[in-house]
Amino acid sequence: xxxxxxxxxxxxxxxxxxxxxxxxxxxxxxxxxxxxxxxxxxxxxxxxxxxxxxxxxxxxxxxxxxxxxxxxxxxxxxxxxxxxxxxxxxxxxxxxxxxxxxxxxxxxxxxxxxxxxxxxxxxxxxxxxxxxxxxxxxxxxxxxxx
Amino acid sequence: xxxxxxxxxxxxxxxxxxxxxxxxxxxxxxxxxxxxxxxxxxxxxxxxxxxxxxxxxxxxxxxxxxxxxxxxxxxxxxxxxxxxxxxxxxxxxxxxxxxxxxxxxxxxxxxxxxxxxxxxxxxxxxxxxxxxxxxxxxxxxxxxxx
Amino acid sequence: xxxxxxxxxxxxxxxxxxxxxxxxxxxxxxxxxxxxxxxxxxxxxxxxxxxxxxxxxxxxxxxxxxxxxxxxxxxxxxxxxxxx
Amino acid sequence: xxxxxxxxxxxxxxxxxxxxxxxxxxxxxxxxxxxxxxxxxxxxxxxxxxxxxxxxxxxxxxxxxxxxxxxxxxxxxxxxxxxx
Numbered sequence: 423x424x425x426x427x428x429x430x431x432x433x434x435x436x437x438x439x440x441x442x443x444x445x446x447x448x449x450x451x452x453x454x455x456x457x458x459x460x461x462x463x464x465x466x467x468x469x470x471x472x473x474x475x476x477x478x479x480x481x482x483x484x485x486x487x488x489x490x491x492x493x494x495x496x497x498x499x500x501x502x503x504x505x506x507x508x509x510x511x512x513x514x515x516x517x518x519x520x521x522x523x524x525x526x527x528x529x530x531x532x533x534x535x536x537x538x539x540x541x542x543x544x545x546x547x548x549x550x551x552x553x554x555x556x557x558x559x560x561x562x563x564x565x566x567x568x
Numbered sequence: 569x570x571x572x573x574x575x576x577x578x579x580x581x582x583x584x585x586x587x588x589x590x591x592x593x594x595x596x597x598x599x600x601x602x603x604x605x606x607x608x609x610x611x612x613x614x615x616x617x618x619x620x621x622x623x624x625x626x627x628x629x630x631x632x633x634x635x636x637x638x639x640x641x642x643x644x645x646x647x648x649x650x651x652x653x654x655x656x657x658x659x660x661x662x663x664x665x666x667x668x669x670x671x672x673x674x675x676x677x678x679x680x681x682x683x684x685x686x687x688x689x690x691x692x693x694x695x696x697x698x699x700x701x702x703x704x705x706x707x708x709x710x711x712x713x714x
Numbered sequence: 715x716x717x718x719x720x721x722x723x724x725x726x727x728x729x730x731x732x733x734x735x736x737x738x739x740x741x742x743x744x745x746x747x748x749x750x751x752x753x754x755x756x757x758x759x760x761x762x763x764x765x766x767x768x769x770x771x772x773x774x775x776x777x778x779x780x781x782x783x784x785x786x787x788x789x790x791x792x793x794x795x796x797x798x
Numbered sequence: 799x800x801x802x803x804x805x806x807x808x809x810x811x812x813x814x815x816x817x818x819x820x821x822x823x824x825x826x827x828x829x830x831x832x833x834x835x836x837x838x839x840x841x842x843x844x845x846x847x848x849x850x851x852x853x854x855x856x857x858x859x860x861x862x863x864x865x866x867x868x869x870x871x872x873x874x875x876x877x878x879x880x881x882x
Contacts, residue, residue: 697796
């Protein structure tokens with residue numbers, strides 16, 4: 423593989439495009455692209471409807487933690503070619519994607535394991551926060567449970 | 569979940585759109601969409617370069633086997649909401665996607681396991697065949713090894 | 715008659731994608747059905763031990779298993795799959 | 799001075815997103831650093847036992863661990879993460 427490995431984490435106030443994250447990892451040496459998309463679910467919490475989420479991030483530290491995350495993923499699955507994550511900031515309505523990530527690999531098993539690890543580690547370590555916004559105008563900060 | 573479950577398998581001679589398979593499974597009751605894309609790798613076989621693939625299918629049986637596959641997936645992971653697979657027919661050049669599949673689920677773990685099972689079972693049971701086309705104009709029918 | 719469909723390498727070996735066979739005995743074991751196709755297309759022997767059949771869209775291995783064929787039934791020759 | 803950043807619920811509790819603190823002793827344990835922030839913003843106690851700090855973009859739990867702060871260093875208050 424002469425190609426350089428790409429690790430990309432972008433924070434964006436705009437709607438995410440799945441095609442963009444897929445294109446960012448595409449490689450003629452890879453036969454598999456694994457993708458995960460997290461979306462805002464319609465939900466009811468204590469009689470209030472969730473109408474959307476509000477995200478914020480510690481942006482420079484997102485990049486430094488993502489660098490560590492990619493080193494960890496590449497240590498476990500050395501065949502991984504490219505890693506791309508796009509994450510929303512600001513308001514995200516119900517039904518919209520808050521995160522889209524793609525990983526390319528020559529064969530599918532490594533990429534599928536890597537993408538699961540990547541989203542788990544993102545939730546555990548990347549400094550991003552969301553609060554739920556309810557139809558009552560109330561809000562509540564969330565906590566990743568895993 | 570009042571929504572009906574959708575199981576879609578489309579065969580297409582045109583380029584696949586990741587966005588289309590993702591849109592086909594989107595659901596406001598789901599927080600996760602897992603996606604797998606299989607692409608044609610650049611490859612060398614016995615000194616010949618692979619320039620593309622040629623796919624054919626037993627189309628009505630593709631649909632009946634896919635129905636069985638979906639029943640199997642839903643039996644194992646009952647929370648799975650929608651399943652959509654788009655598969656190419658005819659010529660597929662190096663770098664292009666031959667298959668794109670998406671599965672939506674309320675939480676990510678079920679969807680991630682389901683998508684791995686789905687691609688494994690597709691390769692094992694859905695009556696589709698490909699041959700490699702080399703730069704020498706020679707061709708060779710492939711066999712899924714798993 | 716029974717309609718026989720050939721896919722992938724089997725279509726290359728026989729030179730046909732579909733044919734109608736009028737004189738297929740029924741019931742018949744899948745092994746005898748395969749022998750009958752081999753008699754018509756000896757080059758199919760290149761697929762021996764790799765092929766399965768599909769009868770009315772259900773896979774059946776080459777074996778002593780007996781199938782009953784009705785008029786207009788579809789039989790497919792299924793070389794090793796390679797979808798995905 | 800040290801620059802302190804507040805995120806998510808900690809920013810709501812303090813009412814500020816960033817402040818400059820000039821008189822932070824150094825070296826200092828992360829527990830004493832947290833106490834110092836609590837003195838300035840008593841409402842932060844709502845995050846007690848849930849919060850960690852980040853010093854120069856490295857997580858550090860509230861503990862006896864000692865950190866050395868240089869002029870212009872960045873300290874962040876990190877409530878439970880909820881990205882993804």
